[in-house]
Amino acid sequence: MAGGRRKRTLTPDEVSLWTHVTQHVAPIVKLKPKAEPVAEAIISVSDVKPVSPPAKMVRATKAVTPAPPPPPKAAPAILPLAPLEKRLRQRLSRGAQPIDSVIDLHGKRQDEAHEALRRFVVGAHQMGYAVILVVTGKGASGTDDHGIFEERGVLRRTVPHWLRMPNMRPFVIGFETAAPHHGGSGALYVRIRRKRGGMGE
Numbered sequence: 001m002a003g004g005r006r007k008r009t010l011t012p013d014e015v016s017l018w019t020h021v022t023q024h025v026a027p028i029v030k031l032k033p034k035a036e037p038v039a040e041a042i043i044s045v046s047d048v049k050p051v052s053p054p055a056k057m058v059r060a061t062k063a064v065t066p067a068p069p070p071p072p073k074a075a076p077a078i079l080p081l082a083p084l085e086k087r088l089r090q091r092l093s094r095g096a097q098p099i100d101s102v103i104d105l106h107g108k109r110q111d112e113a114h115e116a117l118r119r120f121v122v123g124a125h126q127m128g129y130a131v132i133l134v135v136t137g138k139g140a141s142g143t144d145d146h147g148i149f150e151e152r153g154v155l156r157r158t159v160p161h162w163l164r165m166p167n168m169r170p171f172v173i174g175f176e177t178a179a180p181h182h183g184g185s186g187a188l189y190v191r192i193r194r195k196r197g198g199m200g201e
Contacts, residue, residue: 079169084176084191092131092189093179099189100129105155106137106186113155114162121163124192125171131191133178134159138186156186163190 010018084092091097103120105113117134124132136155162168163175171193178187 078166079193081164081169081172082174084174084189088131088191089176089189092182095181097131099131099133099182100124100127100192102133102135104135105159106135108155110154110158113159117159117162118168121168121171121190121192125195128194129192130194131189133182134175134188134190135183136186136188138184159188163188 088097092099101120101124103116105116108116120132120134136159138153138156160175163172173191173193175188175190177185178189182189
């Protein structure tokens with residue numbers, strides 16, 4: 001062909017070599033990248049069954065509602081004092097009503113007299129006495145045996161106060177100044193409250 005490249009003819013050796021190559025070379029195959037087993041690794045949440053904790057753990061983690069605190073105890077009512085009944089007063093004044101027991105606080109210090117009175121009243125209550133006589137003394141200025149100046153009439157004023165105290169109310173119903181033959185203003189009739197289960201006050 002004029003002006004063109006002349007086609008070269010393969011030599012027998014070249015043809016033999018090419019034939020050998022084509023027979024022993026496998027065709028190139030484009031490999032797809034190996035897919036990772038993601039689908040197998042993913043587990044649906046709906047397929048998972050909850051695992052129950054051990055019984056001990058259930059009891060330990062169970063919410064415990066605290067018990068409500070007990071209601072506060074109401075303060076015991078202070079029993080009121082009452083004057084001696086008129087008929088009882090008359091019988092005591094005439095000597096027709098016996099006095100169950102007598103305590104003489106005259107000459108005692110206040111702390112000694114207070115404790116002696118408390119013990120005497122509680123004991124009278126336990127014995128079931130109805131009326132006791134508390135002698136305080138009418139009182140006058142002077143000096144006691146310990147050489148300390150004090151007003152002897154202090155017990156006459158403080159004993160009624162002690163008998164009105166809340167801790168004495170369970171034992172004392174009431175009190176009044178004694179009749180003259182029992183000490184007058186220097187003594188008190190004290191009516192004792194009977195123990196529970198007794199008949200009346």
